[in-house]
Amino acid sequence: MAKGNGRRQDVSRAAAGEIPVDLYRCFVFPNRMREQRHAAGHVRLLRLAAVIPEIPYIRLSKIERGEVVPRADELRRIAAAFGIAPAALLLDIDAPGFDIARWAEPFLDGTPPDMAEEQFAVLLGAALRARRTGDPALTIAAIERSFGLPPVNLSRIENAQKTFDRWGAPVREALLRLFDLANETELRAHVAALHASGMLDGYLANIANPTLRHERTRTRIAELATTLATPAADTPAPVVAAIAAAPGAASVRLVPVLGTPLPHGLIADTATTEKAEAPHAAGPRAFGLRVCRATLGGGLPGQSVVIVDPDRFPAPGGLAALREEDGWRLLSVGADRDGRMIGFSSNPELEIPLDDRDPAQIAGVVAAIFP
Template sequence: MIDFYRAIVFPNRVREQRQRRGFAKLLRLSTKIPEIPYIRLSKIERGEVVARPDELRRIAAALDLAPTELLLDIDASDFDIAVWAEPFSDGAVLDQDEERFAVLLGAALRARRTLDPALTIAVIERDFGLPPVNLSRVENAQKPFGRWNAAIHTALFALFDVADEAELRAEVEQRHQAGTLAPFLATIANPETRITRTRERVAELVTALNEEAPPVLASMPLPLPGTPVSAIRLVPIFGLALPQGLIGHQPTGETVEAPHIAGPRAFGLKVCRATLGGGLPAQATVVADPDRLPLPGGLAALREGESWRLLSVASDRDGRMIGYSVNPDMEVPLDDCDPSSLAAIVSAVFL
């Protein structure tokens, strides 16, 4: 079964409510929410990424409604994802054969990488010229083979050791017929997996939005010179140096001053190693805020299990947020990460 709506992970009522509130174009609404980049806002409205609670609160505030009014019940009898997705289509008729091949190719690429421990993401980029962000997109079958450029085609030919597209299609089909792709197909082409994941994330958002909403501190003006400053707020510091540039979430017993823009869940994180280069030395401490979305040009902390990874944030030419690390050398497509695993870095202290 091919899931034609596999790229939609968060169907919502943003577009509907935006138009009801008189915003014919998303760009006009975007100007009222400068904290959310337009590309990110567009992806939220199109359901391509799951919004964070603070993002929904900002969108709702701009539309003058309750944040939960932006959510959809995908189990409601009147919800049809085909009808919901239609306004976002480009008018092209889906080619089922090409959609099928895109999914099989994604599964074959996942199998190729998973079954060869030496074929790491870094090796694929270095030896085959396939950047991590594009590797992720191909593995998730985000578009048909014909819509990838010649460089991606060449990288895939090399990865599968074939001469051209015809040989690649034959190789992928042969692997599918042999049953080697079956364990990997369910993560790409199973609508039930997508629906279950969407249902869980919407439930988490409902819970978070029904809790007492934290103040949107990023919108507060800075105090004027001479204005008395409120009491200093100290937050706990965590940090333990781990292999591969990771930072363990272990209490240090120390505290650090948090800036006024930091949210209620902010905490300090020891850098431990200069994973982003000399500009952020090992002895520095950063303040991470899970209630704020990382933005291009800033820094982010990405939760990996019980550890954190510090990344510098930039945008690729398609507007996707990418997190970079120098040591180890890696790229992480942040738009593909669970928003709850990301925290913006709002300050740094150099000791």
């Protein structure tokens, strides 16, 4: 790999076809957590997870590995466990000595990448982007509804986060349905033909571009640094407006209630005239959300109101509010055998992996008020 500006360019190109591959595209948040964890005496990450029960072990691992961007409250909890300032967990990726390859080395298994599979992952991501661009009806919601491909997996495929062989059978079958192809051989041939025709050229640079990755990472770290300095600055606009319209809410710990029903079990964050009492432990950005429909079954009637806390990440056994494209979705939270958090909905029937979602889209539910 070529060197440039004090850090590696991180792009490999095949001699034939010029298919770019950013080998470090999965690392979106390089940080100092591993270094600070060792300095604080937490040799094993599992030991640290026991000290911070609010953050599930799997998510804690993903934060340390730079695979997800944490929320400011998560960084504060981690920093408190280390006895340091939260900003000490952030890296300056523009520093002359920073090298993403050197930083990532502890998190790699040492196995040389299969460049053919890496290239196919990039081409498949480009082909999927081209497919969606060519058909405006293929919205994120329509793809999940018609082809069984959840938004989190759709995003990961379009960004070549995993090679095709590492996806499970349900995802591979959903892709075949989406491209209307019979098998993997046809899919690979179809993608290769699209690439040969030049139809994917305009999409490749957005998938395997270390400069864009570096810029996005820089922006996210800068936003975190600002949020850590001004913790209330990232309050969602609809919630700010609703709080402002609720006189006396702060003094009596009443919070505004949002919510009108949308299709497919979603809840619009429309302000109402209602207010609800929040528990003492709820954070300053907590708000009420009317359930609207019994999407989680009869145990949580549609007339109920839940208290949503954007500053609290959900845990297995609890409830979560997931911010989607058009509104909020209420989910019960469980974990699979590997400890990954899954959100469940009864009506409609959904299973949504939560660990790979943007943490800013997920909020814990800290109370429920029944009619």
